[in-house]
Amino acid sequence: MRRVLVAGIGNVFLGDDGFGPAVAQHLVERGDLPDQVRVVDYGIRGLHLAYDLLHGVAALVLVDALPGDDAPGTVTVLEVDDVPAGVGLDAHAMDPATVLATLHRLGGTLPPTYVVGCRPANLDEGLGLSPAVAAAIPEAVAAVDVLLGKLTTEGT
Template identity: 85%
Template structure:
């Protein structure tokens, strides 16, 4: 089983750097389990789409997610083909997760089982670094990625 954990987001926009921060925490912790690859894609969504063309058994995206919850709230979602926008084109300047995955389909790839570990941002202004609420959520997101990778590699629910 091959699992790609992809941190995505713009580190120059405050809490949008949540995905890269979680990817960095996972890498700094040490060797991931066999078959798990952790990559900080940052704003290189097209690169992620092309890497997915090589094929993976599962994808875990880590990103800041909009929503009504309090900043720092971590949410895990399962994403399927019907969740993707219809007719989305390739736009290297608008690489939110839905666009990346729709681009994969447009390039001839297919969506593997996909999960999103997201965090509600406090601020997406031009700024380096995460807000205190979102920085405090990084360990929870790391734990959520661990639960997902364990579930995917062992088949346990």
């Protein structure tokens, strides 16, 4: 069986940046994930995620708030092809580029990686998601489910 890690990332104290942890919490509470899938709310613990990836996973799904010009609440699925160049090691940073660059610097290799992202409306200090981003959680969960269906059946 393939082992897939779903990583909710983001700072719950910065409004919509808590999107990744909210989706991870929803997936865990739903309770119907395949045995070969592990969901973790990493919050802002980027170095922890990088070290967990060193132990090896077949695939990684990052869930995060992503900047962009789309309307707040827009969900996007991206495939990550390579570790970004020129990103430094920062034990406190949680953005996907820094985590993946840290993994590379620690001697790890990037598994097939996807990002399920949502355009934020508000990244100011404060708890809670904006209405547009909170309403996007079901769409993001569905996108993760599609990826998990693909990633847990490939090669079986």
